[in-house]
Amino acid sequence: MTFFIVVLRGLLRRPVRTGLTLVGISIGIGAVVALVGMSRGFESSWTAGMKSRGTDIVVNSMGSSLTPKPFPASVRDRITQLPGIAATSTLLVELMGIENSEMMIVSAREWGGFAWDNLKVISGRLPHDAAERAVVLGTTAAEMLHKKVGDPLQIETEELSVVGIVDGGAVVENGAVILSLSLLQEIMGTAGKINIIDVRVKPGTDETAMRRLCDEITQRIPEARAEAAGEHIRSSQGYRIINAMSWGTSLLAVLVGVLGVMNTMLMTVFERKQEISILLAIGWRRSRIVRLILWESALLGFFGGVVGVILGVVGMQVLERTPAIRGLLQPDLSPSLMALAVAIAVVVGILSGLYPAWRSSRLHPGAALQG
Amino acid sequence: MSPAAPDRSHDKKAPVFEARGLKKEYDDGQVQALRGVDFQIFGGEFVAITGPSGCGKTTLLQLLGALDQPSAGTLTYRGTSLAVMPDLAAYRAREIGFIFQAFHLLPTFTAEENVQMPMFETGRPISERRERAATLLKSVGLEHRLRHFPSKLSGGERQRVAIARSLANGPGVLLADEPTGNLDSENAHAILDLLSRLHEEQAMTLVLVTHDMTVARRASRAIQMHDGRVVFDGDPAQLPTISAI
Numbered sequence: 265m266t267f268f269i270v271v272l273r274g275l276l277r278r279p280v281r282t283g284l285t286l287v288g289i290s291i292g293i294g295a296v297v298a299l300v301g302m303s304r305g306f307e308s309s310w311t312a313g314m315k316s317r318g319t320d321i322v323v324n325s326m327g328s329s330l331t332p333k334p335f336p337a338s339v340r341d342r343i344t345q346l347p348g349i350a351a352t353s354t355l356l357v358e359l360m361g362i363e364n365s366e367m368m369i370v371s372a373r374e375w376g377g378f379a380w381d382n383l384k385v386i387s388g389r390l391p392h393d394a395a396e397r398a399v400v401l402g403t404t405a406a407e408m409l410h411k412k413v414g415d416p417l418q419i420e421t422e423e424l425s426v427v428g429i430v431d432g433g434a435v436v437e438n439g440a441v442i443l444s445l446s447l448l449q450e451i452m453g454t455a456g457k458i459n460i461i462d463v464r465v466k467p468g469t470d471e472t473a474m475r476r477l478c479d480e481i482t483q484r485i486p487e488a489r490a491e492a493a494g495e496h497i498r499s500s501q502g503y504r505i506i507n508a509m510s511w512g513t514s515l516l517a518v519l520v521g522v523l524g525v526m527n528t529m530l531m532t533v534f535e536r537k538q539e540i541s542i543l544l545a546i547g548w549r550r551s552r553i554v555r556l557i558l559w560e561s562a563l564l565g566f567f568g569g570v571v572g573v574i575l576g577v578v579g580m581q582v583l584e585r586t587p588a589i590r591g592l593l594q595p596d597l598s599p600s601l602m603a604l605a606v607a608i609a610v611v612v613g614i615l616s617g618l619y620p621a622w623r624s625s626r627l628h629p630g631a632a633l634q635g
Numbered sequence: 636m637s638p639a640a641p642d643r644s645h646d647k648k649a650p651v652f653e654a655r656g657l658k659k660e661y662d663d664g665q666v667q668a669l670r671g672v673d674f675q676i677f678g679g680e681f682v683a684i685t686g687p688s689g690c691g692k693t694t695l696l697q698l699l700g701a702l703d704q705p706s707a708g709t710l711t712y713r714g715t716s717l718a719v720m721p722d723l724a725a726y727r728a729r730e731i732g733f734i735f736q737a738f739h740l741l742p743t744f745t746a747e748e749n750v751q752m753p754m755f756e757t758g759r760p761i762s763e764r765r766e767r768a769a770t771l772l773k774s775v776g777l778e779h780r781l782r783h784f785p786s787k788l789s790g791g792e793r794q795r796v797a798i799a800r801s802l803a804n805g806p807g808v809l810l811a812d813e814p815t816g817n818l819d820s821e822n823a824h825a826i827l828d829l830l831s832r833l834h835e836e837q838a839m840t841l842v843l844v845t846h847d848m849t850v851a852r853r854a855s856r857a858i859q860m861h862d863g864r865v866v867f868d869g870d871p872a873q874l875p876t877i878s879a880i
């Protein structure tokens with residue numbers, strides 16, 4: 265028999281209570297995995313979208329909304345001559361309700377800009393020119409809108425036709441309705457307005473040069489900020505709020521789990537007073553008793569964490585399929601997040617066990633043995 | 636007994652325990668369980684402690700086993716005061732085997748696992764722990780009960796497991812607090828036989844609390860207590876029987 269078996273036996277002596285405690289903590293950990301996974305997924309999905317648009321630097325002005333604030337397209341002229349910049353491409357990206365879908369990414373791109381280059385046509389074709397009253401749909405967007413090539417598509421009050429289905433190489437690209445910039449500006453009555461400038465840098469630009477270039481661009485375009493693709497999402501206020509809310513909500517759930525573990529461990533110490541006294545009487549050190557209790561609560565945390573990760577992954581997959589989220593992001597299922605969740609659970613277990621362990625160490629070898 | 640009997644001849648002369656003016660109070664002095672007890676116990680002795688219920692026998696045994704501390708007086712073990720002993724856990728684990736009237740086995744562990752418990756503190760490898768537990772259980776006649784949980788054992792069997800556990804780390808002293816108190820006379824006899832066999836074969840020092848005169852008479856020496864004091868210390872054959880009632 266190893267010490268570990270002694271620890272396990274302690275947990276198994278009240279299987280129902282241990283199970284319920286485990287459920288309590290795993291719900292908290294599941295929330296961490298699902299909510300944080302979603303918000304991280306949001307970030308990584310947008311980053312992947314940038315990458316597949318061929319963007320190195322994104323120039324935009326992220327306010328507290330999820331889409332950037334518009335600014336005049338003409339500001340682009342201030343940076344096109346900068347050394348280090350290979351190409352620029354302007355966009356107007358909006359989240360809007362289209363037909364029966366509540367929220368779709370609508371990505372309007374400057375005709376001839378490099379943002380069109382990476383779209384792989386699955387069926388149909390790209391628009392003939394900037395003026396054609398046509399859209400292409402990412403594969404997921406087509407599925408969600410139940411559209412095929414040749415179908416009409418209503419944007420605001422305008423009826424356009426779907427001329428192609430494309431694979432954009434990233435979730436947000438595939439979830440997007442893509443059309444020419446001037447067409448969307450016309451439909452929305454925002455002529456000359458854009459909210460993103462994609463910048464492609466000259467090959468061989470290293471990180472420091474990138475950062476210097478970003479600073480230079482931001483200086484020339486005070487209306488917006490230039491950031492390396494991916495970093496801009498993280499610095500957006502909207503994303504920060506989502507991120508903070510998902511951590512806040514899930515850590516609150518974890519806190520409930522903490523109270524559950526602490527309660528269980530206190531009960532286990534109280535109902536085992538006699539046994540702990542016996543162990544002390546036959547020569548166990550207090551430190552071993554403390555270790556026993558801490559290991560039990562750590563293990564409770566660990567198992568709760570593992571179950572929680574499973575719950576969270578299942579929960580994310582359910583969420584990912586809901587119409588509100590589908591096509592907007594791909595949840596973060598990275599091992600690092602799962603390891604983090606399990607680590608949180610173990611730490612939570614140990615912290616919850618500290619007070620019960622301290623109580624156990626105050627017990628006396630003779631206390632429960634009278635008579 | 637199969638685990639090699641340790642050679643304890645060297646400490647035959649020096650007292651194993653020496654109590655001087657030993658007092659124990661409970662509840663801030665409201666209860667005086669021991670009112671000044673003096674004695675010496677030598678290696679290899681079989682001492683029976685008798686006396687009426689509430690006279691302080693259990694209290695005394697708990698002090699000897701370092702399960703509690705005296706309120707006044709000194710208690711030394713092989714010349715060292717327990718009050719200044721640096722590692723009481725090691726003392727409890729290695730020097731002393733404690734046997735309780737209520738057995739006090741851990742209910743969620745098998746007989747074999749219960750016997751292994753004290754060995755965690757003495758750094759024996761797992762295989763040795765298991766082997767030794769099996770050997771000890773065999774020596775108390777329970778080789779067929781290794782995997783049984785205490786709830787599946789009879790009272791006599793439970794006390795045998797407890798005795799095997801008390802021997803886990805090869806102590807020189809056994810402290811038994813009314814070990815037969817919860818047993819019928821047949822089982823009580825068997826347990827006493829087992830304890831005296833340990834005393835004889837392994838030259839263990841045995842301190843046994845009992846209020847049963849026939850049990851006390853099997854000892855080499857009897858200490859009778861009354862109201863927290865020693866009232867008789869000598870040959871068990873001369874025990875004043877009346878006061879024990």
Ligand SMILES: Nc1ncnc2c1ncn2[C@@H]1O[C@H](COP(=O)(O)OP(=O)(O)O)[C@@H](O)[C@H]1O
Nearest residue numbers: 661662666668687688689690691692693694695
């Ligand atoms: N933990 C305790 N708290 C208060 N009083 C106690 C405690 N333990 C024992 N006593 C009292 O001390 C006296 C001696 O008890 P004990 O040593 O158990 O006697 P015995 O074992 O001879 O029956 C009794 O009056 C008992 O009630």
Ligand SMILES: [Mg+2]
Nearest residue numbers: 635692693694
């Ligand atoms: Mg007693």
